[in-house]
Amino acid sequence: MFTQDMVICRCEEVSLGKLMQTFAAHGCSARELKLRTRAGMGTCGGRTCRSLILALLQESGQEPSHAVPLGYQPPVRPVSFSLLGGRE
Amino acid sequence: MDRRILNHPVLGPSAPGKTLTFHFDGKPYTAMQGETVAAALLANGIRRLRVHEESGSPRGLYCNIGHCFECRVTIDDQPGVRACLTLVKEGMKVFSGKVLPAPLKQAKSPDASEKQNSHFIAERAESR
Numbered sequence: 375m376f377t378q379d380m381v382i383c384r385c386e387e388v389s390l391g392k393l394m395q396t397f398a399a400h401g402c403s404a405r406e407l408k409l410r411t412r413a414g415m416g417t418c419g420g421r422t423c424r425s426l427i428l429a430l431l432q433e434s435g436q437e438p439s440h441a442v443p444l445g446y447q448p449p450v451r452p453v454s455f456s457l458l459g460g461r462e
Numbered sequence: 463m464d465r466r467i468l469n470h471p472v473l474g475p476s477a478p479g480k481t482l483t484f485h486f487d488g489k490p491y492t493a494m495q496g497e498t499v500a501a502a503l504l505a506n507g508i509r510r511l512r513v514h515e516e517s518g519s520p521r522g523l524y525c526n527i528g529h530c531f532e533c534r535v536t537i538d539d540q541p542g543v544r545a546c547l548t549l550v551k552e553g554m555k556v557f558s559g560k561v562l563p564a565p566l567k568q569a570k571s572p573d574a575s576e577k578q579n580s581h582f583i584a585e586r587a588e589s590r
Contacts, residue, residue, distance in 0.1 A: 387516070421529060
């Protein structure tokens with residue numbers, strides 16, 4: 375069911391294989407994995423793939439690190455500058 | 463092509479609604495009043511709403527609840543609008559997402575990018 379070319383992060387087009395390769399090569403934390411592959415840094419703000427990335431790391435035997443978690447940065451959902459600036 | 467369920471086995475026949483015309487990439491399509499852009503396009507057999515900005519691989523509806531931003535299109539000159547949350551209005555002009563230029567990734571072969579990198583590193587070393 376799981377194939378290497380399965381897309382995990384659809385915004386940045388990062389495949390399961392790429393994530394596993396990167397993890398195998400560097401033994402990264404969730405945050406490092408995100409910064410190396412850009413998974414979870416796309417338009418949706420990681421809301422689609424964050425749990426998948428964390429699950430992948432957990433299955434690889436790494437406890438989710440609470441010291442450096444996958445952060446939620448404001449704005450929590452994408453908004454246009456015009457909306458923030460109060461312009462129509 | 464109409465892929466709507468007009469006679470539902472449990473809910474019965476759907477009430478005839480008002481039809482609207484809108485355009486997707488310049489072609490006219492028909493929508494029922496109250497349909498979202500994504501639903502209307504799906505009913506017309508169109509599943510590819512945009513392509514990935516860099517790789518060009520096709521993208522369409524994914525979550526259909528406004529969560530994943532996979533279905534973003536340009537509606538009436540406003541880019542990045544979610545097709546799954548926007549209701550069709552008469553005469554709406556919808557455009558699919560295209561591949562965007564990637565000027566920093568112009569080097570196609572690894573050799574070329576390596577050369578560029580070494581050039582860049584040399585430049586930085588000089589500036590120090």
